[in-house]
Amino acid sequence: MIEMDSVFLSYIVPCYNIEEQLPKCIESLEKQSVEGHGVEFIMVNDGSKDGTLRIIRQFSERDSRVVVLDQENQGVCAARNNALAIAKGEYVFFLDGDDFLTDDASQKMYEACKDNMPDILLMNNYRISEGHPESKRLWIDQAKFIKAGIYSKDDYLAKSKIIPVSFKLYKLDLLKSNGIVFDKQLRVGEVYTFFIHCLVLADTIGVSHIPVMYYLKRAGESATTSVNYKRDISILDTLHILLDYVDKYEPKLKSKRSFLLPLFFMVTAFYLIKYVGRIKYNSEVGKLMNIVKQDDEYRKLLVYFTGIGASKDKYTLLAFAIRYLPTRVAYNIISSYYKFATRDREE
Numbered sequence: 001m002i003e004m005d006s007v008f009l010s011y012i013v014p015c016y017n018i019e020e021q022l023p024k025c026i027e028s029l030e031k032q033s034v035e036g037h038g039v040e041f042i043m044v045n046d047g048s049k050d051g052t053l054r055i056i057r058q059f060s061e062r063d064s065r066v067v068v069l070d071q072e073n074q075g076v077c078a079a080r081n082n083a084l085a086i087a088k089g090e091y092v093f094f095l096d097g098d099d100f101l102t103d104d105a106s107q108k109m110y111e112a113c114k115d116n117m118p119d120i121l122l123m124n125n126y127r128i129s130e131g132h133p134e135s136k137r138l139w140i141d142q143a144k145f146i147k148a149g150i151y152s153k154d155d156y157l158a159k160s161k162i163i164p165v166s167f168k169l170y171k172l173d174l175l176k177s178n179g180i181v182f183d184k185q186l187r188v189g190e191v192y193t194f195f196i197h198c199l200v201l202a203d204t205i206g207v208s209h210i211p212v213m214y215y216l217k218r219a220g221e222s223a224t225t226s227v228n229y230k231r232d233i234s235i236l237d238t239l240h241i242l243l244d245y246v247d248k249y250e251p252k253l254k255s256k257r258s259f260l261l262p263l264f265f266m267v268t269a270f271y272l273i274k275y276v277g278r279i280k281y282n283s284e285v286g287k288l289m290n291i292v293k294q295d296d297e298y299r300k301l302l303v304y305f306t307g308i309g310a311s312k313d314k315y316t317l318l319a320f321a322i323r324y325l326p327t328r329v330a331y332n333i334i335s336s337y338y339k340f341a342t343r344d345r346e347e
Contacts, residue, residue: 018050033107044080108210121206180198235271239298
């Protein structure tokens with residue numbers, strides 16, 4: 001049980017050069033409360049060059065629940081880890097400074113946790129495009145994959161149809177007692193890696209279908225015009241570290257589609273899908289695709305999704321194109337598919 005007047009929830013908010021988006025995030029934080037308990041907001045300025053630090057300090061001057069960390073630029077993983085070291089809540093929630101919460105997010109998370117205190121709570125969220133509030137839609141409809149409730153880890157892994165790339169509430173004691181932090185060597189996929197590390201060490205998992213946050217898709221995210229080879233190839237480091245955690249703590253996950261599907265999609269989305277339909281095939285695209293395809297662990301994913309008994313869905317077709325077709329042909333076919341898919345969603 002959580003003691004009255006204790007800090008129930010620590011929000012950890014890394015901030016880097018987001019002075020335009022940060023006020024909306026702060027506005028949502030100011031509205032947060034939990035009946036009978038406290039919340040705190042650990043705002044980490046990660047060496048911003050704009051007015052981000054000024055906005056954070058103004059927030060702390062008018063709200064005593066704010067803790068300010070000002071550090072030289074070290075990256076988002078270091079920012080989260082430094083905040084974790086001083087967090088006081090029973091739970092922590094990682095919020096980016098360009099995202100924002102629903103007005104009752106903290107209370108809803110408390111109500112979902114208070115009776116059973118799960119190690120991890122999976123919440124639902126909205127996705128919204130910058131400048132287009134009418135674009136609001138659920139991040140992922142978790143109700144399709146598992147019912148709301150509290151599960152043992154084994155029960156959750158057995159019943160869940162997908163282990164989602166979404167937003168979670170973590171019990172601080174789980175993190176502290178197991179020394180779980182964000183891996184600073186990772187350049188991409190660090191959030192899902194952190195979650196899987198927590199998941200394989202957790203005893204209980206809570207699931208709620210209530211949206212508590214708005215994930216902002218910024219306009220610049222869709223403006224990709226050239227291949228960032230060094231950054232993109234690092235997704236293989238993420239893949240290998242994730243699988244190392246699973247090999248060590250929960251090897252049976254490697255045979256579960258619920259884990260392999262988001263893993264395959266995360267890797268493929270990062271090195272390939274973000275480019276299709278936006279840039280034409282070129283030598284850099286081909287170089288990147290060929291190197292990823294030759295990675296032993298990624299090849300195992302391709303084999304799994306094109307093997308005997310594989311589901312006949314878009315993921316199997318995607319894996320088939322990558323595995324069997326010439327690189328240029330595969331890229332152009334996938335690009336055409338995603339152009340039509342995107343157009344259909346917009347219409």
